[in-house]
Amino acid sequence: MNARIVIVGAGGYSGAELAEILLGHPSATVVALAASSRREKGDATASRFDELFPRFRGRLELPVVAADAPKIREMKPDCVFLATPHEASLELAAALRDVLVIDLSAAFRLKDASQYPVFYGFEHTEGSLLSQAVYGLPELFRDQIRGASLIAAPGCYPTSAILPLAPLAGAGAVRPGTRPIVDSISGVSGAGRGLSQKSLFCEVSLQAYNVFKHRHQPEIDAYAGCETIFTPHLGAFDRGILSTIHVELSPGWNADRVEKSLREAYGRESFVRLCGAGVWPSVADVRRTNFCDIGWAVDERRSHLIIGSAIDNLTKGAAGQAVQCMNIRLGFPEGAGLGDTRVGIESRRETR
Numbered sequence: 001m002n003a004r005i006v007i008v009g010a011g012g013y014s015g016a017e018l019a020e021i022l023l024g025h026p027s028a029t030v031v032a033l034a035a036s037s038r039r040e041k042g043d044a045t046a047s048r049f050d051e052l053f054p055r056f057r058g059r060l061e062l063p064v065v066a067a068d069a070p071k072i073r074e075m076k077p078d079c080v081f082l083a084t085p086h087e088a089s090l091e092l093a094a095a096l097r098d099v100l101v102i103d104l105s106a107a108f109r110l111k112d113a114s115q116y117p118v119f120y121g122f123e124h125t126e127g128s129l130l131s132q133a134v135y136g137l138p139e140l141f142r143d144q145i146r147g148a149s150l151i152a153a154p155g156c157y158p159t160s161a162i163l164p165l166a167p168l169a170g171a172g173a174v175r176p177g178t179r180p181i182v183d184s185i186s187g188v189s190g191a192g193r194g195l196s197q198k199s200l201f202c203e204v205s206l207q208a209y210n211v212f213k214h215r216h217q218p219e220i221d222a223y224a225g226c227e228t229i230f231t232p233h234l235g236a237f238d239r240g241i242l243s244t245i246h247v248e249l250s251p252g253w254n255a256d257r258v259e260k261s262l263r264e265a266y267g268r269e270s271f272v273r274l275c276g277a278g279v280w281p282s283v284a285d286v287r288r289t290n291f292c293d294i295g296w297a298v299d300e301r302r303s304h305l306i307i308g309s310a311i312d313n314l315t316k317g318a319a320g321q322a323v324q325c326m327n328i329r330l331g332f333p334e335g336a337g338l339g340d341t342r343v344g345i346e347s348r349r350e351t352r
Contacts, residue, residue, distance in 0.1 A: 002027055003330055006075060008034040008067045008092060009083030013189050014104050016053050017319035018081050019060055025323070025337030027330075030060065032075055034067040036084040069095035079326050083319075087122050093150060094126050100329060101150050102322045108133035108152035109219050119215040135223060136325040138334070139269050140166055145328045153325065154223075156317030157184050157216040157232060160243040162224045163272060164294050164307045167265035168247065169225030173258065175303070178248040182220065182230045187239040187283070190313045204236045240283030241313045247305040255298035258305055262294065270335050271316065271324065281310035288312060290320035290338045 005022055009015045010033040022028050033049050047064050050056040069092060072080060080096055082089045082103040089107040106120060111131070113124040124130060134148035135141055137159065145151060154162070161182045174180060188204055208231055217230045249258075259277060266272040273293045275281055281293035289312060296307045311317050320338055327334050 001330070002029055003078040004029060004031045004076065006032045006034065006072055006077045006080045007083065008080065009036045010049060010064050011035055011052055012083055013314055014318040015083035017314045018083060018322065019049065019056065021319055021323050021337050023060060024339070027332050027336060030062070031077065032072070033062045033064045034072070035064050036067065036088050067092060072096065073099060078330060081322060086120055090124070090126055093129055102136065102153055102325055103151065104153045104318055104322055106155060106215065106219070108150060109135060109154065110222065115218050119218060136321065137162060137223065138321070138324050138328055139163060139266065139272060140223070142328060145325050148329060151325045151329065153318065153322040155216045155219055156186065156190055156241055156311070156313035157230070157243070158219045158223065159292065159317050159321065160184060160241045160309045160311050161220045161228065161230065161245065163292050164245060164309045165224040165226065165228070167261050168258065171261045172250055173247065173253050173261065173305070174226045175248040175250045180226060180228045181246040182228050182243055183233070184230070184241055184243040185233040185235045186241045186313055187235060187237045189239045190234070190241070204234065206233060206235050208233050237283070239312055239314050240287060241311050241317060242281070242283050243309045245307040245309070247307065249298070249303040249305050253303065254300050258296060258298055262296070266294070280308045283310050286310045286312050286316070288315060290316045290324060292316050
């Protein structure tokens with residue numbers, strides 16, 4: 001089978017990363033590229049893709065057209081990726097009910113529709129689709145993904161927090177009455193491709209933002225198995241997320257039990273690498289890969305666990321994980337197309 005793929009939202013970083021990964025996929029072909037139905041800065045219509053991202057010159061020169069659900073259906077795609085704003089995804093997913101859709105926005109991640117006005121500023125009007133959507137974190141929901149028609153790809157920060165926390169919280173490691181503290185630092189690509197003063201080279205430093213009100217907080221809490229205190233930071237690098245997680249351990253939990261729980265959960269997983277006790281992940285080691293690296297240390301005297309996790313926010317935190325879900329859903333090898341990719345924001349040569 002050679003899957004026919006449409007990418008909507010091709011003008012953003014996640015859309016470009018999808019294209020890069022799928023160009024190297026042995027069983028998938030990108031047949032169309034579309035802009036977001038609600039045009040974003042940097043998202044052009046009626047332009048060739050290689051004009052938006054020169055690194056695709058001679059490799060992927062399709063036009064980037066306006067998103068149009070009826071025309072997309074006429075192409076008979078096997079999968080449509082939506083790398084679009086949340087409300088655009090809401091509309092397009094509803095119009096593509098008969099097509100496999102993998103949505104990289106947050107439009108279908110939260111099962112409680114009342115949270116959307118609070119955290120995303122819009123009313124969720126597709127309750128039936130929301131109930132059908134499967135959260136696309138393969139390590140936790142692989143069986144559900146196999147039968148899904150709408151897959152909600154997880155957010156980048158949530159991926160870095162949920163993967164290390166979920167097996168521990170599920171096993172009772174989190175002391176009752178406490179909340180794990182999640183401090184995460186993201187590269188600037190996490191802010192998107194639109195022009196913004198905070199994303200300018202001379203403005204980016206290292207700073208917390210959206211403290212106590214970040215939209216990924218409810219997503220982390222919904223799938224980590226416990227309430228958390230999450231603080232995001234923007235760092236002066238292009239891509240990657242490093243999360244440091246503090247957990248007050250329940251009575252009876254020691255270093256051996258923590259390690260056993262993590263190894264039972266992820267010892268056979270292709271894209272979660274357990275660095276080991278006292279070995280700390282680095283964003284450099286996961287750059288342009290679909291890996292999540294996890295390290296940890298336990299202070300048994302104080303019953304305190306510190307976990308470090310690292311992902312590439314554009315790959316395991318977005319496009320790579322979405323392709324991993326596609327592979328599962330369409331019956332391809334789960335790692336197809338997900339070796340190290342050459343994708344980058346733009347090479348130095350191309351942006352001079």
